[in-house]
Structure formats: C-alpha cells, structure tokens
Amino acid sequence: MTGQRGRRPRARRARGASRVGERFEVVVGPVAHGGHCVARLDGGRVVFVRHAIPGERVVVEITEGTDGDRFWRGDAVEVLQPSPDRVTPPCPYAGPGRCGGCDLQHVDLARQRTLKADVVREQLARLAGLDRDVVVEAVPGDDHGLGWRTRQRYVDLPGGGRGMRKHRSHDVVRVETCLIEAPEPAGHRALGRSFEVADGGFWQVHPGAPDALVTAVLEMLRPRSGERCLDLYAGVGLFAAFLLDAVGESGRVVAIEGDPAASALSAANCPGVEVRAGGVAEVLASAYDESFDLVVLDPPREGARRPVVEAVAARAPRAVAYVACDPAALARDLATFAELGYELRELRAFDLFPMTHHVECVALLEKSRSDLR
Incomplete structure (x- = not known):
C-alpha cells in the first residue's frame, strides 16, 4: 500500500x-x-x-x-x-502539503533502500531483540523506482478529474499523472504460471513481486517430495501452487484463506490443493491439528499475532517462511516464535514499493538447535 x-x-x-x-x-x-x-x-x-x-x-x-x-x-x-x-522529486505532486502517496521521492533510490534496511534492522532489534544485517533488494519491473504500481486508487473530483489524498488527511490534491502507476495493467502471473484473481482482489502491485517472493520462499523452505505443507492467508494460491509442484502427489498442501472469493479461486488455480475458507486463527483452532513439515505465513499488515503463531508452532514444522509487509508486525511475531522455540535463520527484504516507506520481507524460521536435542 x-x-x-x-x-x-x-x-x-x-x-x-x-x-x-x-x-x-x-x-x-x-x-x-x-x-x-x-x-x-x-x-x-x-x-x-x-x-x-x-x-x-x-x-x-x-x-x-x-x-x-x-x-x-x-x-x-x-x-x-x-x-x-x-534529489529533486520526479513527481510534481510530491512534497509538503501535496500528494501523500509517496514518502521518499526526495531521496536517491539507492539511499531509499538503505533507509528501509535501517527501519527493518531497528524494528527487529527493538521488538524482537535480534541484531541482523539487512539488505533491501531491488526487483525487476520498475523504471528507476517509477511505473511499477499495477493497481491504483484515485478520488473522483467534482466536475471531473481525479486526485490523491494528502498525508493523514481527507483533503485531495488534483493529479493528472501518477508516476509510480504502471503504464498498462499487468497479468496475474508468477514464474510463468497464470492465476485468476477477482476484480478488486489482492495481488501484489509490483510486477516483479510474485516471482521474487515465490522464489525466495521456495529457496528458503526447500520443500521435498512427500512433505505436508500449510499455506496460511493463502489468497488465490500463489504459494500453494508451487508448494504442490514441489511436494508432488505423495505430498499434501492445505491452503487456508479468510476471503471466500479468494479461497474459491485458489481451488481453481491450484488443482490438488486442499482449500479451506475461513479465518486462519479460527480454522487452526478446530482443524488440521496434525503435524506439518512446512508452513508459509503471508498475513495482512497487522501480522499473524500470537494465537496463529502458537497454532503454527504446535504443528511442529521443520521450517516456516513468513512473508511480511510490515517490519514491526514481523518483529513482534518473530519474538513470539522465539518464545516457542523457533529461530530466525534467514531474512531477505525486497523493494516492492519504491518511492514509499513500505518494504516486504521474507523470513525463514526453524526449530532452535536446543529444541532439536
């Protein structure tokens, strides 16, 4: 966002x-x-x-x-x-009292990424007690930080035209062209595979995001044939589809998603995946209480929170991949995972929202060595 x-x-x-x-x-x-x-x-x-x-x-x-x-x-x-x-902001609507959509257009793009890395590092230290080096990686699909946003919302102005809201305000700034908006819509594809998404449904807005996130998750988890996987906050099945390919017919993938429309589409997008519509915390409180080998967590901005983290740890996965759009929520959940015996093994951060303060992280959690004894 x-x-x-x-x-x-x-x-x-x-x-x-x-x-x-x-x-x-x-x-x-x-x-x-x-x-x-x-x-x-x-x-x-x-x-x-x-x-x-x-x-x-x-x-x-x-x-x-x-x-x-x-x-x-x-x-x-x-x-x-x-x-x-x-630097001089490329967009004439960026700056004090103007459009609130971008936070960092006045900053050189490389420096934007080090600032975002500083934020992730500080949140991990303050909220999870973790001292980690962080590098925010660029991904293909934008033009020097511009032209990447494949889905945009405007405010219709009286008498015609469109605008964007000021920061923390209902006031609207008239906008002719948004420079971070993609010049044309992008398809819903990841690693050469197409996904059906409902109108207005969630899909990553940066065209390079699906490939980057799926690749990072698969490289971290290293799924094996026959393993059992939980995909939580599964959306339309982005991760579930590739997990099923990796674990094969002898494996099992369960995809849980709270939005009924997205859940129904995940069933169509991922034949062979066991799909369950419902709130993740509620579903895990009453079902799927057996052990799982792998878990993917891709929660909304507020994070997974303790009940879900506890439910995940109770299923004793060998590895958890946590995809996070908010570093504070990630850090709080990592602290809970640490209480339950899961350590942060790897962390990657991606610049999926250039010119804004937002950053996407993928974290790998595994059982602490002391718990493996």
Missing part, C-alpha cells in the same frame, strides 16, 4: 494549545518506521519529520501537535543543509 488506503488519523481531544503551523530549525535524526525521520527540538520534544533525510538541517513546520502531546508531526519545508542523497 502506498498511502491511499492507509489508516486515517482518529479525531482526538486537544491536549493543550495547538502548535500547528509553527516552524523550528532542527537537525534531522534517524529514519523511523512510517515514512518519516526523528528530530528533537530544544527541550527534547520529539518531532516526526517527513520530506527529510537523516543528517540534514531543515526548517520543520508542525502539521500535528499540541502542548500536551508526547510527540509532534511536521514537514521539512526548507532545507538549510541538504544531504548528498537528496
């Missing part, structure tokens, strides 16, 4: 005098999860600053905040000492 379907800020009671519109000169600190950097005003007040790069000296204008808030939000409206990684 790139901001158009993100959560809107809740209306909240003011905690003192508003500071919106006030300006301060700050030195920008480290990048933080969510498309902004951390800065501190004199006195220690934290401000989450968009449109900035770590190390820059900027003038920040407060966009949200009152005297009683723990932190404020703001935009870098003037750059006094720019980073060498700062």
